[in-house]
Amino acid sequence: MGIKKDIRDLVDNGVINEDAAERIRRYYDSKTTANSQNRLFIIFGIFGGLLVGLGIILIIAHNWDQFSRGVKTSFAFLPLIIGQALCFYTLFKRNASVAWRETSCVVLFFAVGGSISLISQIYNIPGNLTNYLMVWMMLVLPQIYLLRSSATSLLSLIGITAFAFQSDGPGFSEKSYFYWLFLAFILPFYRSLIQRTPGSNFTHFHHWFIALSITLSLWVFESGNGGLLYMNYLLLMGLFQSFGYWLQHHKGIHEFNGMRIVGSVGTVIVLIILSFDGAWREMRFNEWNLDLFLLSPEFLVFLFIAGLFVILYVKVRKDGIPDRAAIPIWVYGASLLVFVSSFYWNYPAVLINLLVLAVGILKIREGAMRDHLVILNFGMLIIALLITCRFFDTDLSFVVRGILFVLVGAGFFAANYFTIKRRKHVGQ
Structure with a gap:
């Protein structure tokens, strides 16, 4: 058109x-x-x-x-x-x-998956779902490169994510490494898709599948330091946002690509979880052991993700284009400071609530300044989620809760109404 x-x-x-x-x-x-x-x-x-x-x-x-x-x-x-x-x-x-x-x-x-299953059933070969998925993925991954199959790559991402969930249940284990080996095998093909066909549907699906697969599988490195795992997720979401920004300005991909959406929404979800005091309670009462903490899988993953985050963020900033759609980098830095303070202060959730409120207000302001309804409503949704969580988490009266919901609903209506009205006025 x-x-x-x-x-x-x-x-x-x-x-x-x-x-x-x-x-x-x-x-x-x-x-x-x-x-x-x-x-x-x-x-x-x-x-x-x-x-x-x-x-x-x-x-x-x-x-x-x-x-x-x-x-x-x-x-x-x-x-x-x-x-x-x-x-x-x-x-x-x-x-x-x-x-x-x-x-x-x-x-x-x-056919590979079906044949493995049938032969195991016919000859009563013992095994479990973890081993079955691991052998299946090992056999089918090479065809990604032999026939340059994007569909096989997407199906394999689903398979290795299921494998991560089955690798000896929750927590870190030796089999957890196989997920990352499988993912490392797929990533060069993903890179070639970005280079050859950045605007194809298969490439767009890969943005979503890879971001969601890593997000769902990161928990396999959990070994008892749940608080640091939250920080790993937070930095991972920032990494996705930075990479989505790079895709947008260097490959011409849409601003709201899969990486950016997963990164933005995931950041808000992690912050909302941390806004509950219960999320900090286990960290607060666990015995602090610096040696075990520094040698834990979570800390090693933290260093790896943080390094990638900083390198990519600096790289994408060199082009001088302001990344206005992203959640500001200071949000991640402030979250890390709150995490450190949680070992010495009993109310870190209060700071996280203020941080979430600040992010919501900034998104509303940004959406209004850019005349962008999606960003504006995203900011309103953040504040609505925060109020809803505090609705079930505090002892406020029903009258006060009701007033808060009415104010948020009125804010949604007013913000969208005046933005649309301004658009019509500018169009005339």
């Missing part, structure tokens, strides 16, 4: 004639149609591969008990053979087709 409007402006101002404008319109229309058809072909190919694989599994499962062990073994390897055949055909005959690469890799991805 923007291109067509620009073409009309060029015609009205005599820059190009109507014939040239019509040729330009036809060119962009044909280009848009071709891209849409190719995208649909890829999507339908991936879902087709999923449905075919599930259909084969259901047909075999219906008659499973009637088969001999040899027949069962043959059926167990059949999906794997089909998937391998599709991938070999794609690799040597259809390597230029994204749809063929993604479809064949999705079929093989699930």
